Amino acid sequence: MTATQFTFDPNRCTGCQACVLACWMENRELQSRPWRTVHTFNACGHPDLPVFHLSFACHHCEAPACLEHCPADAYTKDAATGAVTIHADRCMGCRYCTWACPHDAPNVNEALGTIEKCTLCPERLARGLEPACVARCPMEALGVSALDPGRPLVGVPGLPPSATAPAIAIAPLRRPEPPSQGHRPPDAAMRPYLEALLRVAHPKITLRGEWTLLLFTTVISGLAAWLGASLLGGPPLHRWTFLFLGTLVLALSTAHLGRPERAWRALLHLRTSWLSREVAAVSLFLGLGTLAAFVQPALGIPAALAGFGALFAIDRLYRVALRTGPWNLHSAHVLFNGLFLLGLLVGIRPLALVLGLVKALLYLHRKRYFADLGRPVRPAISALRLGLGFLGPLWLSATHPLLAAALAILGDLIDRAEYYDELDVATPQADLMARLRQGTTAAPVS
Incomplete structure (x- = not known):
């Protein structure tokens, strides 16, 4: 059996959703939500733009981001078929793969607290059959073929460039005639339709959904700074307070998981996952810090180093969702916050x-x-953040260092709250919406 890729011809697809229904009929015992999605470009029929459909599921990439970033080592890639599989019995429900995948393939099964996605129908492939979505596409828009290493990987609407090398080949789009012939509707008449269409779907990352991570990152940066300061002549570390805040850090970090009893699995993918490295560094920091506070003060130095290493790892893992520049520098980065404190x-x-x-x-x-x-x-x-978080602390740092640090933490909370609302996960739908806003669409290349 050779590695497989999907093929798709947008010129044939009518958006009938037969592929979505076929996938559900084949895998309904495993699905809590559709694994395949049909995206429509220009659904409102703007007269200057084409209308076409894209049927996307997991692309079973050659270098899958889900597998690389999963801290629990819950993903595997079949060497024979190329299928990327999520093993629910290993998944701890951290949802990081849903951030990392630029194709929006992994979905959260809220009932089980784990991840699910397209499997490439391995049982059908083993019997020499096509995946269900391909077999039941009435227009033959979907297909499978042997993996072509020379296939184009960029320039496709809904499939922005990435390093994942998605295993899919998309036929060139033949630009059709505008859907509206004759007199073009005035802009005022088109505006309500465009505004309705351009409403972005509910984002994957929101402050309301990630408030536990907001508190976790704020407390860990303050705790690392306090431990480091106590070693350099600053306010002494109170051991019971450190133990309480350390316990709070652990509680906040596990509260985010769909399956918190599997939190130990977060240490299984140190080789490539920054989330695994963050968990390891935080665990080392809290363990050494507790020993330094209660048993051996000499462990304070390695504990502080581990703490700031944890802050660095936290900032690194957010790079998959932060798109503010080539270096992804941000005023709310917890390493900056810790050093400032x-x-x-x-x-x-x-x-x-x-x-x-x-x-x-x-x-x-x-x-x-x-x-x-x-x-x-x-x-x-913004004015409150600047005054409370920067000017106030710098003004008071010489005379009231604890008050200055408290103001800085409040300012960082504001900045961090804005930060979570700015995190932007790449998805096919978001790419299509961006192209629609620009009023142009780049034709897929063969």
């Missing part, structure tokens, strides 16, 4: 001044970037 608590004014200036400039740059895109900048919240 360290400077305030110890009284190292140059460190606090430099970090505060860097964070403020990054914050203002982000607001300017959003203003250029026409996105809300929330001036009142």
Whole structure:
């Protein structure tokens, strides 16, 4: 059996959803939501743009992001067929694969707290049959073939460039005549339809859905800064407070999981997953920090190093959802927050001044970037963040370091809350919407 790829011809697809129904009929005992989705470009029929449909499921990539980033090592890739499989009995429900996959293939099974997605119908392939979606497509728009290493991987609407090498070949789109002939409707008449169509679907990452992670990242950055400051002559570390906050960190981190009893699996993919590395660093920090507080103070130095290493790992794992520049620098990065707090608590004014200036400039740059895109900048919240989180702490750091640190944490909470609302996971639908806004569509290449 050779590795398989999907083929798709958008010129044949009518958007009838037969593939979605066929997938459900074949896998209804495993599905809680559709594994295949039919996306329609220009559903409102704008007269200057083509209308076409895309039938997408998991593309069973050659370099799958879900497999690379999964901390629980719950994904495998079959060497014979190329199928990428999620093993529900290994999944801890952290949902990180849903952030990492640019094709929106993994779905959350809310009832089970685990991930599900297209399997490529392995039982059918083993019997020499096509996957159910392919076999029951009435227009023969979907197909399967042997994997073609020379297939094009970029330039397809709904399939933005990525390093995953999706195993799908899409036929070139023949631009049809505009769906509306004759007199073009005035812009005022088209506007309600476009506005309705351009309403972005509910994002995968929201502040309401990730509030536990907001608190987790805030507490861990403050705890790492406090431990480091206590070693450098700053406020002494209170061991019972450290133990309480450390327990709170663990509770917040596991509360995010669909299957918290499998949290131990997060350490199984240190080789490629930054989430695994974050969990390892946080565990090392809390373990060494507790021993330093109660047993051996000399362990405070490695504990502090592990703490700041954990902050670095946290920032790295958010790169899959943060698209603000080539370096993905952000004023709400927890490493910056931890170092800023360290400077305030110890009284190292140059460190606090430099970090505060860097964070403020990054914050203002982000607001300017959003203003250029026409996105809300929330001036009142921005002023509060700048005054509370930067100016106030720097003004009070020399005389009231604890008050300065408290103000900085409140400012960082505001920044971090905005940060979660800005996280932007790539999806086919989001790419199609972006192209519709631009008023053009790049034709797929063969």
